Amino acid sequence: MHRRPYRDTSLLIELFVAQKGIVSVVARGARNRSRRGSVGTLLQPFSPLLVSFTGRSDLKTLTATESAAPPYGLAGERLYSGMYLNELLVRLMHRHDPHPRLFAAYGDALQQLALPLPAAPTLRAFELLLLDELGYSFSLTHEAVSGARVEADARYRYEPGHGLYPALQAEGGYSGRDLLAMAVGEFGGAVAPHAKRLLREALAEHLGSEPLRSRELFLGGARGSRPGGDAMMRHRSPAAASDDRDGSPGGSE
Numbered sequence: 001m002h003r004r005p006y007r008d009t010s011l012l013i014e015l016f017v018a019q020k021g022i023v024s025v026v027a028r029g030a031r032n033r034s035r036r037g038s039v040g041t042l043l044q045p046f047s048p049l050l051v052s053f054t055g056r057s058d059l060k061t062l063t064a065t066e067s068a069a070p071p072y073g074l075a076g077e078r079l080y081s082g083m084y085l086n087e088l089l090v091r092l093m094h095r096h097d098p099h100p101r102l103f104a105a106y107g108d109a110l111q112q113l114a115l116p117l118p119a120a121p122t123l124r125a126f127e128l129l130l131l132d133e134l135g136y137s138f139s140l141t142h143e144a145v146s147g148a149r150v151e152a153d154a155r156y157r158y159e160p161g162h163g164l165y166p167a168l169q170a171e172g173g174y175s176g177r178d179l180l181a182m183a184v185g186e187f188g189g190a191v192a193p194h195a196k197r198l199l200r201e202a203l204a205e206h207l208g209s210e211p212l213r214s215r216e217l218f219l220g221g222a223r224g225s226r227p228g229g230d231a232m233m234r235h236r237s238p239a240a241a242s243d244d245r246d247g248s249p250g251g252s253e
Contacts (some may be wrong), residue, residue: 071156
């Protein structure tokens with residue numbers, strides 16, 4: 001899910017492999033422009049690949065790469081959204097911890113982002129699944145301590161590390177109606193800003209104090225700078241990678 005130059009002609013790449021999780025590999029000679037058809041021509045942003053690698057240490061050596069499907073055509077704000085997904089995965093996942101369900105959801109999310117549809121529901125659904133896959137989920141339908149069912153006409157606040165608690169009207173928080181909508185996968189329309197705020201709260205405690213680079217890049221892009229690339233790949237079992245500037249605004253959509 002991340003790549004950077006290594007020595008004169010190589011790349012260090014973080015792969016997201018369906019059956020192996022995040023794996024670090026060296027792509028030797030990938031930056032060698034004198035070799036036509038080198039692996040570097042395939043390591044393009046969000047390109048599904050079949051890859052093989054070898055090695056006994058934590059840093060593997062990439063031995064084969066071939067295209068599995070055309071690259072996902074992410075551009076503009078959608079590129080930042082894809083970068084955001086990459087940054088979440090790199091920062092929150094443990095190395096060598098396989099998550100086939102999350103890998104599949106990542107591919108589905110990139111497909112959705114490539115379509116002319118609102119991006120926010122795709123981002124929120126992925127964030128919620130990510131929290132669940134990594135063991136950080138919380139109930140959207142029941143209170144954290146009492147277990148009482150969330151009522152549509154009541155209001156609730158989110159407590160980091162715990163979940164939902166009843167809230168006074170003056171405390172703001174979230175309406176039960178919106179929470180119940182999120183629980184069944186409704187993240188668009190009037191629910192969108194509340195879903196974005198809630199998922200940002202839930203992710204913040206796990207991301208720590210370091211700002212998301214993707215969000216900074218999105219703001220820089222709005223001022224005219226150009227984002228770097230990220231790439232998705234598939235280990236003869238499926239895998240994924242990206243560029244040095246990974247992430248996207250959980251906030252752009």
